[in-house]
Structure formats: C-alpha cells, structure tokens
Amino acid sequence: MTIQPLARATGVSRRYGDKTAVDGISLDIPAGQLIGLLGPNGAGKSTLINLFTGLRRPTAGRIELFGRDPRDVEARRRMGMTPQETGLPETLKATEVMAFVAAHFARPADVGELQERFGITEFAHRQVGGLSGGQKRRLAIALAFVGDPDLVFLDEPTTGLDVEARRTLWDGVRDFHARGGTVVLTSHYLDEIEELAERVVIIDGGRCVADDSVAALRRVSGLRRVTVRMAEVPDLPGLVAVEREGERVHLISQDSDRTVRELVASGAPFDELDVSAGSLEDAFLALLGRDRHEAPNAARPTPAVAEAIAR
Numbered sequence: 001m002t003i004q005p006l007a008r009a010t011g012v013s014r015r016y017g018d019k020t021a022v023d024g025i026s027l028d029i030p031a032g033q034l035i036g037l038l039g040p041n042g043a044g045k046s047t048l049i050n051l052f053t054g055l056r057r058p059t060a061g062r063i064e065l066f067g068r069d070p071r072d073v074e075a076r077r078r079m080g081m082t083p084q085e086t087g088l089p090e091t092l093k094a095t096e097v098m099a100f101v102a103a104h105f106a107r108p109a110d111v112g113e114l115q116e117r118f119g120i121t122e123f124a125h126r127q128v129g130g131l132s133g134g135q136k137r138r139l140a141i142a143l144a145f146v147g148d149p150d151l152v153f154l155d156e157p158t159t160g161l162d163v164e165a166r167r168t169l170w171d172g173v174r175d176f177h178a179r180g181g182t183v184v185l186t187s188h189y190l191d192e193i194e195e196l197a198e199r200v201v202i203i204d205g206g207r208c209v210a211d212d213s214v215a216a217l218r219r220v221s222g223l224r225r226v227t228v229r230m231a232e233v234p235d236l237p238g239l240v241a242v243e244r245e246g247e248r249v250h251l252i253s254q255d256s257d258r259t260v261r262e263l264v265a266s267g268a269p270f271d272e273l274d275v276s277a278g279s280l281e282d283a284f285l286a287l288l289g290r291d292r293h294e295a296p297n298a299a300r301p302t303p304a305v306a307e308a309i310a311r
C-alpha cells in the first residue's frame with residue numbers, strides 16, 4: 001500500500017498576468033517532515049504556499065491537500081498557516097483571538113499550552129492593538145496551531161522577531177514536529193532553515209532547483225569552511241570568502257588542506273581550528289549561480305553593521 005502524502009503539487013503553475021510566479025512544480029509533502037522552502041526574493045515561495053493552502057488557484061496543474069481540493073473545508077480543518085502578513089482584530093485580547101479561532105474547530109489544541117509554547121502567556125490578556133510587532137507575530141504563529149493541525153505552513157514566521165523570540169518559535173515548531181506534526185516553512189534566514197529543516201526545497205524563478213536533505217545540500221557547493229579564532233586574517237590565495245563572527249573567522253575555500261597549510265605558513269597567530277563542510281548558504285549560492293552579495297539576509301550585514309558601513 002502506498003502512503004499518500006499530506007499534500008501534493010503536480011505540475012503546478014501560477015501566472016499573474018504575463019508573470020509566471022510558479023512554473024511547473026511537482027512536490028510531495030509526506031507526513032512527519034519538516035521542510036524548509038528557500039529561494040531569493042520573488043522566487044515564488046509565497047505563491048506556492050498560497051496554492052497549497054487554497055488561497056490561490058493554480059493556472060495549470062493540480063494541488064491536493066489531504067487528498068482533496070485545498071479549498072475543501074474538510075482538508076482545511078487539518079491545516080494551519082501563518083501568512084507573511086496578518087491582520088488581527090485590534091480590540092480583542094490575544095487570548096480572546098485564540099479562543100475565537102479555537103471555537104471554529106471540533107477538537108482544538110489546548111490554548112493555554114500553546115500560549116506557553118509560543119511565549120504568549122505574558123501578554124495574553126492585553127489587547128492586540130497595544131502589542132508590539134514581535135508580539136503580534138508570535139500570536140499569528142500560535143494561531144496556525146490552534147486547530148491542532150496535522151500540517152502547518154509558516155511563511156517567513158520569524159521576520160521581525162528578536163533572537164529570543166526566534167528561539168522560542170523554533171522550540172515550538174520542533175515540539176510540534178517531535179509529536180508527529182508536518183511543517184513547511186519559508187525563511188530568509190538560512191541559519192533558521194539549517195537549524196530546523198530536515199529537507200530543503202530550493203526554488204528560483206518559480207521552478208524547483210533542489211530538493212534534498214540539509215546534509216546533502218551542504219556538500220553540493222564543494223566548498224569547505226576553515227574556522228579559526230584569530231584577530232587579523234592574512235591575505236591567503238584561493239579563498240572564496242572570509243566571514244567574521246566575533247573572534248572567529250570562517251575562511252571559505254575550495255581546498256581546505258591548502259588553506260590550512262597557507263594559514264600556518266603565514267605565521268599569523270590563530271587557534272581553535274575547525275574544518276567543516278560548506279554551509280547551506282554556500283550550497284544555495286552555488287546552486288543558484290549567484291555571488292555571495294546576492295544571498296538572502298543571513299549573508300548580508302546586520303542592519304546595524306550596514307548602517308555603520310554606509311556612514
């Protein structure tokens with residue numbers, strides 16, 4: 001007996017006027033997976049999620065959600081989603097919004113437990129209109145889980161969240177997944193996908209360009225990361241890039257043996273040497289044939305650094 005995936009796209013395309021946002025994508029979402037959907041701006045990630053969740057209809061091809069049309073209420077009941085932007089009623093308290101959504105389901109999740117899991121308890125009794133952007137975002141994410149779904153689509157869930165709130169969300173998603181939940185997640189933060197996802201689907205120009213495990217994708221670039229703790233990086237030949245992270249420096253290289261030899265020969269002091277496979281970001285750039293400066297946010301300077309550079 002073949003096990004049906006929870007959702008399936010078969011040769012799906014979506015056009016807006018003469019712009020093709022999704023171009024012939026076939027994708028299965030089997031039960032229990034945590035899938036990261038990656039791609040540069042405008043690649044078609046949100047459109048694909050909107051097709052799976054029934055918010056848009058395909059121009060060609062077929063979408064199935066729990067074996068049904070995604071607009072069928074029986075299918076939608078088992079699915080939760082957080083779109084990129086959400087409008088929430090300003091005058092209701094956070095806990096009232098959750099109760100309101102829960103009332104639409106025969107067997108909703110335990111709202112109090114969800115509030116704990118997504119860090120909402122502290123502001124549960126405040127009106128939505130008075131919440132910060134990050135708090136609203138957390139509420140919107142928790143709402144995806146209120147119906148106790150089998151499958152959740154999260155479109156850039158952590159954009160605008162601080163580090164602590166991001167980690168709380170990661171724990172909430174991991175917890176849902178550990179209990180058998182299936183997740184499709186888009187993010188501009190490659191580290192987030194690397195941290196959470198077991199399978200990564202990369203789309204570019206509306207097409208699927210890679211679909212593999214994080215570990216397999218890391219090897220795709222053929223690049224290695226030589227990481228050391230050092231103050232001044234000497235001029236070494238053959239480096240693809242140098243990335244600093246506090247006291248540590250990542251030397252991205254096609255030949256890590258040579259890089260280590262040259263590092264030693266340079267006489268520059270360093271310690272804590274570590275050599276590892278390239279990151280997901282390295283693979284992403286290699287697969288898309290892009291330069292490093294075209295990487296998503298993870299590879300860009302933080303806003304504070306960018307500001308300092310611009311000054």
Ligand SMILES: Nc1ncnc2c1ncn2[C@@H]1O[C@H](COP(=O)(O)OP(=O)(O)OP(=O)(O)O)[C@@H](O)[C@H]1O
Pocket residue numbers: 016019020021039040041042043044045046047048
């Ligand atoms: N409602 C719409 N009308 C016209 N064009 C649209 C519409 N929605 C999306 N597009 C176009 O379709 C393409 C794919 O957009 P989409 O939002 O799916 O990409 P994305 O990968 O989610 O991008 P981002 O990372 O910036 O959110 C883009 O060129 C976009 O401008």
